[in-house]
Amino acid sequence: MSTLETSTEITRRPFSGRRVRLGDLVLQVVAGSAALAVVAIVGTLVYKIVDGARLSMSTFGLGFLIHQNTWDNVGNHFGSLNFIYGTAVTGLGALLIATPLAIGIALYLSELAPSWIRGPVTALVETLAAIPSVILGLWGLLVLAPFLLSEVDPALHSALGFIPLFGPATEGSNLFTAIIVLTIMVLPIVSSISRELFLGVPPELKEAALGLGTTRWEMVRGVILPYSRSGVAAAMILGLGRAVGEAIAVLLVGGGTIASAVNSNLMLPGNTLAAKIASESQGTSTSFEYSSLFYLGVILLGLSLVVNLLAQWIIRRSVRKQGFA
Amino acid sequence: MSAVEVSPLHRPNDRLRRRKVVNRAMEVIAMLAAAIGVAILFIVVYKIVRNGAGQINWDLFTKSYIPLAPPGTPEGLANAFVGTIVIVGFAVAMGIPTGTLAAIYLVEFAPRRVRSFVSLVLDILQGIPAVVLGIFYYELLVITTHQQRALWGSIAFATMMLPLVARSTMEVLLLVPNSLREASLGLGVARWRTTLGIVLPQTVGGILTGGILAMSRVAGEAAPLLFLSALGGNTVDWNPLHPLQNIPLAIFSLTDSPYPDDHAKAWAAALVITVFILLTSLGARWLAARSKRKLGRS
Numbered sequence: 001m002s003t004l005e006t007s008t009e010i011t012r013r014p015f016s017g018r019r020v021r022l023g024d025l026v027l028q029v030v031a032g033s034a035a036l037a038v039v040a041i042v043g044t045l046v047y048k049i050v051d052g053a054r055l056s057m058s059t060f061g062l063g064f065l066i067h068q069n070t071w072d073n074v075g076n077h078f079g080s081l082n083f084i085y086g087t088a089v090t091g092l093g094a095l096l097i098a099t100p101l102a103i104g105i106a107l108y109l110s111e112l113a114p115s116w117i118r119g120p121v122t123a124l125v126e127t128l129a130a131i132p133s134v135i136l137g138l139w140g141l142l143v144l145a146p147f148l149l150s151e152v153d154p155a156l157h158s159a160l161g162f163i164p165l166f167g168p169a170t171e172g173s174n175l176f177t178a179i180i181v182l183t184i185m186v187l188p189i190v191s192s193i194s195r196e197l198f199l200g201v202p203p204e205l206k207e208a209a210l211g212l213g214t215t216r217w218e219m220v221r222g223v224i225l226p227y228s229r230s231g232v233a234a235a236m237i238l239g240l241g242r243a244v245g246e247a248i249a250v251l252l253v254g255g256g257t258i259a260s261a262v263n264s265n266l267m268l269p270g271n272t273l274a275a276k277i278a279s280e281s282q283g284t285s286t287s288f289e290y291s292s293l294f295y296l297g298v299i300l301l302g303l304s305l306v307v308n309l310l311a312q313w314i315i316r317r318s319v320r321k322q323g324f325a
Numbered sequence: 326m327s328a329v330e331v332s333p334l335h336r337p338n339d340r341l342r343r344r345k346v347v348n349r350a351m352e353v354i355a356m357l358a359a360a361i362g363v364a365i366l367f368i369v370v371y372k373i374v375r376n377g378a379g380q381i382n383w384d385l386f387t388k389s390y391i392p393l394a395p396p397g398t399p400e401g402l403a404n405a406f407v408g409t410i411v412i413v414g415f416a417v418a419m420g421i422p423t424g425t426l427a428a429i430y431l432v433e434f435a436p437r438r439v440r441s442f443v444s445l446v447l448d449i450l451q452g453i454p455a456v457v458l459g460i461f462y463y464e465l466l467v468i469t470t471h472q473q474r475a476l477w478g479s480i481a482f483a484t485m486m487l488p489l490v491a492r493s494t495m496e497v498l499l500l501v502p503n504s505l506r507e508a509s510l511g512l513g514v515a516r517w518r519t520t521l522g523i524v525l526p527q528t529v530g531g532i533l534t535g536g537i538l539a540m541s542r543v544a545g546e547a548a549p550l551l552f553l554s555a556l557g558g559n560t561v562d563w564n565p566l567h568p569l570q571n572i573p574l575a576i577f578s579l580t581d582s583p584y585p586d587d588h589a590k591a592w593a594a595a596l597v598i599t600v601f602i603l604l605t606s607l608g609a610r611w612l613a614a615r616s617k618r619k620l621g622r623s
Contacts, residue, residue, distance in 0.1 A: 023515050023516075023517040023518065024515060024516045024517045026517065027429075027516075027517035027520060027521070028430070028434050028517075030426060031426040031427065031429045031430035031433075031434065032430045032434065032435075034422075034423045034424075034425075034426035034427040034430060035426075035427040035430040035431055035435065035439075035443050037423060037427070037487075038427055038443060038446055038447060038450060038487060038488075038491070039442075039443060039446050041450065041484055041487075042446050042449055042450050042453075044461075044465070045453065045457075045458070045461045048461050048464050048465055049457065049460070049461055049464075052460070052464050100358075101358050101361060101362065102358075103358075104354055104355045104357070104358025104359065105355075105358045105359045105362045107355045107358075108355040108356055108358060108359040109359065111355075112352055112355055112356065113359070121359055121362075121363060123607075123610065124362075124363050124366055125359075125362045125363065125366070127366060127603065127606065128362065128365060128366045130541060130542070130602050130603070130606050131366075131369065131545075131599065131602070132544075132545020132546065132547075132573060132598065132599075132602070133545070133546075133547070133548075134545060134546075134547045134573045134576045134577050134580075135369075135373065135545065135576065135595045135598065135599060136369070137577070137580065138576055138580045138591055138592070138595055139369050139372055139373070139595075141580055142580065142588060143372050184365055184369075187362060187365070188362075191362065215344050215345060215347070215348035216348055216351075216352065217347055217348040217351040217352070218344065218348070220351070238452075241452050244454070245452075245453075245454025245455065245456070245457070246454075247454065247455065247456035247548045248547045248548050248551075248573075248577060252577070252580055252581065274454055274456050274457075274548075277456050277457070277459075277460060278456050278459075278548055278551055281459070281551035281552045281555060293460065294460065294464075297457050297460050297461075300454055300456075300457055301453065301454075301457050304452045304453055304454055304457070305449060305452070307452065308448055308449055308451075308452035309449070312445065312448055
């Protein structure tokens with residue numbers, strides 16, 4: 001293209017110079033406004049969610065966070081403690097089960113697996129992340145919940161019943177089922193990030209440890225895990241963010257529309273912030289309820305912001321540290 | 326002193342053996358963990374295939390849903406498939422160009438501080454739960470227009486796609502060697518033509534990969550649609566200005582239904598969308614490997 005019209009280029013130079021700058025300007029403005037749109041969306045979102053919650057915030061104040069068993073349209077009492085509790089318990093429970101499993105998977109894929117297994121298994125585990133939450137909800141409600149209710153819940157109750165978490169189960173849709181479904185969602189996130197971290201450990205360090213006569217596990221415990229500790233923490237936090245924000249699957253398997261009180265028994269139905277918001281899509285009947293819905297949104301948004309910023313901060317800090325090392 | 330016996334546990338040979346046993350045990354545990362991860366996928370997919378395969382027939386795609394139809398009535402989910410195609414189509418049309426342009430700005434033009442700030446905002450956007458996007462656009466769009474529309478769902482999906490597309494585009498843009506840009510600029514080509522004509526074509530594979538992955542992510546997402554396009558009718562409708570029924574919400578409500586017939590239909594829809602997502606993510610994986618190889622070579 002540029003080989004054409006050399007002579008005319010010269011005569012047109014003063015103009016073409018300006019035209020070129022115009023093209024640059026146009027692209028810069030168009031692309032820049034796309035980037036601006038990202039910032040604008042997030043800004044508007046935060047404003048709109050907080051603004052929508054204003055009525056509920058001024059009426060209930062911070063008491064909204066500690067009132068439970070109150071989603072009462074008649075008496076206009078709204079509180080979120082049971083949803084916060086449900087969110088915390090399901091998120092942490094899922095993380096508790098998923099993390100060791102994910103680290104095991106990541107270690108196997110980064111250190112042990114023969115190369116012909118590595119690729120396919122990595123792909124399979126990551127495919128797990130691609131399954132839509134509504135399908136996991138479908139599977140969780142129709143397959144997993146009845147199975148847990150008849151096989152796992154009674155066994156857990158008889159073995160660990162002295163812990164208040166494992167009380168008797170009355171139906172398959174409960175917080176424990178929600179924890180298992182969330183575990184499946186969190187697992188691929190934590191394992192794929194951890195795997196990349198483990199692969200990033202400098203081979204000199206690993207070889208030095210093995211050269212000193214450590215076994216493979218001692219090398220993992222002494223080199224790989226300490227080296228990637230903060231990254232794994234960030235991966236866990238990102239996984240927690242995923243679990244906390246999940247609405248549809250928890251709405252389907254948590255059975256939360258029935259129960260509304262905080263109860264230590266995981267085998268009872270419960271609800272989370274995200275699932276409660278989703279269930280309110282059926283329609284809110286008063287402006288108090290509508291505003292309280294947004295108050296739940298404020299809490300959830302705040303949680304996800306904290307979780308993400310924390311993970312980013314950890315990642316950035318550890319990248320900087322490794323850069324100097 | 327010589328009378329003191331060394332406990333058998335601390336004799337060197339035993340200790341070595343113990344270390345080896347621990348090592349072996351940990352290896353087995355790691356392998357089991359990987360097996361469990363793969364097994365979960367197979368169990369879920371197996372159930373979807375087993376319960377859904379029998380329900381796949383021509384009617385599923387060509388006939389609409391009839392609520393409370395007597396068993397044996399020919400019906401399907403055509404309305405939901407069409408709705409998902411419309412919603413995801415418009416989301417792709419908005420999300421991929423915007424995400425790509427934002428990435429171009431951040432990599433090619435933005436000052437360093439702007440870049441790191443907007444990157445942070447992209448991360449935040451990616452972490453915002455879908456259901457919060459749902460109530461945000463409900464307040465912003467549905468309340469102001471008094472109407473649910475498929476298009477609002479597309480806007481929410483495009484918002485979810487933005488950070489995914491922008492991030493993957495940024496990654497490949499950063500892989501393009503600077504010498505290419507310098508060569509073009511040195512030949513007197515304008516900056517914008519260098520960006521669009523020289524740099525961008527190198528990254529098409531990466532952009533497509535990110536776009537496809539983002540599309541398959543939103544194709545199965547239900548949460549925002551609960552608020553934005555939940556009042557779809559039971560007839561086939563291509564108009565994005567109407568609320569349209571769609572696959573994720575159809576699965577959601579059919580799962581919640583007490584009728585086994587509805588469950589069967591939910592499994593069928595789940596099978597279709599799972600196959601779609603598996604194929605697209607495999608395709609994206611292949612594309613990503615190919616484009617990385619090509620970029621690496623040049």
